[in-house]
């Protein structure tokens with residue numbers, strides 16, 4: 001009986017939701033309610049709503065996360081709706097409200113800040129909707145699950161990467177500038193903990209000199225350019241830049257180019273974007289951090305699909321919410337540092353294609369870098 005009720009509810013909700021996935025057609029679902037047990041499971045499946053943050057702070061959200069999540073939901077035959085808030089916090093809440101009204105039973109979010117993230121999670125929970133924080137932990141948000149990378153490790157790799165590149169350049173007492181991610185993104189805090197854990201001992205030992213250190217609101221690449229321009233004006237001898245992702249790194253590289261300093265001043269990054277990898281091939285960027293988004297999307301989708309099917313999945317680990325003190329069940333994946341000699345790994349993994357990376361002037365550089 002109960003299964004039947006769930007199925008009908010799912011069918012009714014599927015009709016109003018108008019989702020794109022297979023298996024969400026209301027006719028099929030309704031029929032399944034009286035069918036064999038194996039089919040009943042699919043019939044009982046709810047719907048997953050995913051809210052991505054924007055499409056400008058990193059190419060990853062639209063080119064990788066959306067694609068891999070879609071593939072996973074389609075393969076499972078679970079109804080889904082993926083939307084992008086385009087950096088607008090009000091829009092973020094509106095999308096969440098609409099998803100809940102339209103029958104989402106699982107909500108997976110990449111928050112724009114913890115405050116609006118929490119409001120959305122609270123609303124979802126009050127309506128019995130299961131919640132997952134995807135990539136960014138919503139502080140004090142109380143999501144049931146969290147899926148991400150080990151973000152402190154991402155920062156450690158960036159710090160170590162910068163040290164490696166400065167050592168190769170035989171930099172003497174280099175002045176290091178830090179261009180941090182958004183102050184409202186808990187990940188940016190974790191990245192900074194990671195790289196400051198590497199850089200601070202160098203500053204303390206007077207091996208490196210601490211230069212300007214600033215956060216970039218909303219990871220806004222244009223603002224990052226303005227901020228770095230000011231940094232370089234005030235401190236023309238900046239010799240290394242710890243940029244928290246490829247977009248911020250590219251903003252710094254653009255300014256360095258204007259000053260004929262590109263290639264001389266190592267710059268870090270993150271996300272293994274086509275632009276970041278091309279900057280590495282060109283010798284303008286020291287390193288990036290590759291996060292296999294397919295694995296992250298698969299882990300997030302796996303939890304979401306289980307929840308949509310009424311199961312209570314277990315996560316492999318947990319993280320501490322530093323604001324509420326709660327332990328949040330979590331899946332944390334391992335990031336990888338990428339330098340010129342292993343850009344080819346990112347291509348081999350299928351994250352970027354040779355076609356998109358090795359265009360024009362980069363063709364010869366790709367060959368040199370052993371990219372097949």
Ligand code: BGC
Nearest residue numbers: 057058136185187219245271
């Ligand atoms: C993500 C990074 C991304 C940044 C800007 C962070 O929360 O972990 O991969 O570059 O946001 O979108």
